[in-house]
Amino acid sequence: MTKEQRDILIFTAFGLVVLVTPLLLQGNYLLNVFVFIGINTMLAVALNLLLGFAGQISLGHAAFFGLGAYISGILTTRYAIDPWMAMVAAAVCVGVMAFIIGFPILKLKGHYLAMATLGFGIIMYIVFNETVAWTGGPSGMSGIPNLALGPLIFDSDMTNYYLIWVFTLLTMLLSINLANSRIGRALRAIHDSEVAARVMGVNVRLLKVQIFTVSALISALAGSFYAHTMTFIAPASFGFNFSVELVTMVIIGGLGSIYGSFLGAAILTLLPEFLRVFHDFDIVIYGLLLIVMTMFMPGGLIGGFEALAAAIKRRKEA
């Protein structure tokens, strides 16, 4: 079996499990949690393209998520634009914005890049809070319409689940394709040795900006989906804490692993459900998780599984 055939098999199996799951969970509140896992997976995959593949940090991705949600919310509630059109408009706006700020920001490296993206995230968070006339400020914005396809309106947990997961699976599939292409290889090359990548003809500066744009665009789409499925949004969902949470998802799952992003998103979405007693300490727990993971499992859960599988195989052969 070639690597490509194996990838197709794994993806098909994963997709089938995802599509069958709600039939087993009918009426269960977990279905609603699974909708969130889908949105968070989309976000984690988007950030992984930037962080896991190209090796460029962003501590401001919650802002792109928020921009997508607010642009969708404002266009549909104030201007009565069709939600699907609003979604496309939000993605285009955020993509253009990311492309423009990407050029100066991505000249920075390491801590400086982290600080610049962090600053961007905080500025956007302030904008969401202060432009009360547009966003409703801290008390949020309600009455955002659901998405609809003809007579089918996505307003229940079941319909939302399928809506979100079809797009999440699509995002995962396209990202897997990208990872195994010349662009994916060029991104990983930048991660390993920027100077060698340049000497081999990779336009490092442009490629970084392009993947930053794609990553922001997917985050904005996730934001639009979030707005139209929740029908209510508030700035608290798009702050610094959420940016850190996204980075944690990517690192726990495994840098550069698309399925890892799903695992990370699933764990960080489910964890608060089971650990409600720790609620106020969630950011502390995420910090600890990050430290433990980077110290003992730098490849994330997927990297850990792979190492374990290799060790078992060696033992069997010995």
Add this chain to the structure above:
Amino acid sequence: MLSLTKITKKFGGVTALEDVSFNVESGTITGVIGPNGAGKTTLFNIATGLYSQDAGNVYLGEQNISRMPPERLVCLGMVRTFQNVELFGHMTVLENVMVGLHTKSKSGIFSCAFKLPGQRREEKSIRSRALKWLEYTGIADLAGMTAGSLPFGKGRLLEIARALAAEPRIILMDEPAAGLNSRETMGLAELIKKIKDSGITIVLVEHDMELVMDVCDAVVVLNLGRKLAEGTPREIQENPEVIAAYLGDG
């Protein structure tokens, strides 16, 4: 093929290179030698666009390539290897060479994500061409290995395979024999001659005199940032100034 004219480079108050000029003839192997700190690697970094010089010009053929970024120079047919072997350590050996074919392919983000038919065809061709270069350098059996876990000598060969994949007209190699044992160095000498015979011009920075004298057609000697001498290997070996620079003239 490649000519440098009056290259000067200062780092703060230190003059790393001063008025260095020389020509590399098409289809030859030119060695650049000199004691440590003579400015050899700085010269390479300027020629390949990683540093910019304070004065002087670099020409590739007729074209002035001074201050062009390295990613453009590949398209004009010039690639290099590094003294400390700059591999993509987390990628496989085959993938490393596939990156070498970056400029020989053109699918963008969109066609890669959607696997459009043109991209699938291109991907197949990238893979088979990369394999061909692994065979050419004799490391095809390592294709699936992670580059970071290669022994040093094999890493060197991989770096050369990756450079060849870009189908250059000229390759600049920064100390390709450094860290190799004598058997590996002999293999390298054979490979370098084979590359030359395929019509590619080569410039070497090298400390291993035996290798330089064996493979080079012309030698340029640098000392303390200046060109001390140039000529055939035999002329250089007999040049009293060169001998003094290497042994110290007391």
